[in-house]
Amino acid sequence: MDSRLLWGAVEMLILEVVSHSPTYGYEIAQSVAQHSQGYFDLKEGSLYPALHRLEQQKLLGSFWQEVDGRRRKYYRLTTAGQIALATKKQAWQAFSTGVNGVLGAEYST
Amino acid sequence: MDSRLLWGAVEMLILEVVSHSPTYGYEIAQSVAQHSQGYFDLKEGSLYPALHRLEQQKLLGSFWQEVDGRRRKYYRLTTAGQIALATKKQAWQAFSTGVNGVLGAEYST
DNA sequence: TTCAATACCTAGACGAACAATGTATTCGCC
């Protein structure tokens, strides 16, 4: 995949996954990979800085929890996060429509 | 618009526009803006470096031409450019499908 | 003459994704 296309979409994908239920970094990466048929492979160097960014922007809240001897940092969506997610989805729609508008521009059809 | 989403898509959009007929930078920017309903606004700082990149990669060829006292640098798609465009379109499709797969994921359990 | 539009270009700043590396635990395997 062209990783450049990933720019700006990572945060939206994270917010989307967390919006369904509180979850943690490692599981987010797996969830994104799974639902994209393995297309997305969030690296730690992208994932964790993004989570910290979103937390600092108060779009995500977090709490530590230990499960089976493993410490996990769970994230949940804040109200601001819900709004941000909706906004990002709209931006994605507009972007996607824009690209397809150029690609499918009727120069003959 | 979220300019981050633009990453990596600019070259594809340029190649697409040029593929229809030889054209020049200024017109490319206008064409992209028009076909995306004004969503995309290619800045010169993105447009010209991208054109030079594509020319250096031999995906675009160029020739100068003067029209009405204005010098224009026209670009045309090379054979390699056609292949690259097709490849980028497929990558875009895969990316778009991947994103929508995560956004529209069924969590019904 | 002054401004907008046309038409090209570049230098530097910015910032997110990546590779690589580190820590630590649990579990399957033999």
Place this chain on the structure above:
DNA sequence: GGCGAATACATTGTTCGTCTAGGTATTGAA
């Protein structure tokens, strides 16, 4: 009892395309 794979977190430094902001020059309208 040892050993690798998977789990789970994190950071450092590099990379590189986009943007801001600046520059040159011509044409045509106010």
